[in-house]
Amino acid sequence: xxxxxxxxxxxxxxxxxxxxxxxxxxxxxxxxxxxxxxxxxxxxxxxxxxxxxxxxxxxxxxxxxxxxxxxxxxxxxxxxxxxxxxxxxxxxxxxxxxxxxxxxxxxxxxxxxxxxxxxxxxxxxx
Amino acid sequence: xxxxxxxxxxxxxxxxxxxxxxxxxxxxxxxxxxxxxxxxxxxxxxxxxxxxxxxxxxxxxxxxxxxxxxxxxxxxxxxxxxxxxxxxxxxxxxxxxxxxxxxxxxx
Numbered sequence: 001x002x003x004x005x006x007x008x009x010x011x012x013x014x015x016x017x018x019x020x021x022x023x024x025x026x027x028x029x030x031x032x033x034x035x036x037x038x039x040x041x042x043x044x045x046x047x048x049x050x051x052x053x054x055x056x057x058x059x060x061x062x063x064x065x066x067x068x069x070x071x072x073x074x075x076x077x078x079x080x081x082x083x084x085x086x087x088x089x090x091x092x093x094x095x096x097x098x099x100x101x102x103x104x105x106x107x108x109x110x111x112x113x114x115x116x117x118x119x120x121x122x123x124x125x126x
Numbered sequence: 127x128x129x130x131x132x133x134x135x136x137x138x139x140x141x142x143x144x145x146x147x148x149x150x151x152x153x154x155x156x157x158x159x160x161x162x163x164x165x166x167x168x169x170x171x172x173x174x175x176x177x178x179x180x181x182x183x184x185x186x187x188x189x190x191x192x193x194x195x196x197x198x199x200x201x202x203x204x205x206x207x208x209x210x211x212x213x214x215x216x217x218x219x220x221x222x223x224x225x226x227x228x229x230x231x232x233x
Contacts, residue, residue, distance in 0.1 A: 048222035110157040112174035
């Protein structure tokens with residue numbers, strides 16, 4: 001079964017760039033799925049950051065779009081997140097997740113994020 | 127609006143039935159997916175589509191939808207169901223949305 005594992009520095013300085021990688025195992029990143037990044041500030045809810053398809057197509061949260069870059073490395077079966085100009089507000093647990101394609105049934109669309117990494121904590125502090 | 131609204135907290139007596147709701151305009155076009163998150167753990171998908179459960183999710187979890195409201199129902203709540211629950215959809219631009227989460231307490 002597919003498993004995801006986030007990795008990257010746990011501490012980033014203010015104004016710096018947060019860089020994380022999500023390794024995909026047990027399956028191919030070139031499957032018919034999108035691959036997402038989601039974060040959760042301490043004590044708060046989930047926030048979608050963005051997603052990427054194996055072709056390199058991306059979608060980003062409009063509120064973060066100017067600072068986010070998501071890329072894919074098919075040779076390593078992994079995808080990555082870069083978030084620039086970070087502040088303390090970017091302190092969070094960062095998750096990667098497999099996002100299924102959009103389907104339609106009984107006149108409604110639906111999709112789901114069915115596989116999640118365990119998450120990695122990133123603290124922005126000097 | 128491009129938001130999903132959930133009640134912050136809900137409680138249920140052990141063995142009783144509880145409904146957790148999620149409201150938003152996007153739910154007129156999308157079925158919500160629902161995630162359970164226990165402290166210190168990653169979210170787990172519990173319901174998706176019209177009313178589908180991933181393998182391993184107990185059948186006491188069910189989903190429904192009407193108008194701009196999606197509901198997650200737990201029939202016969204167990205102590206291990208105490209967790210935060212999040213609904214998820216997309217807005218008209220295709221951006222993912224999460225509700226603010228509902229903290230479920232099993233009494």
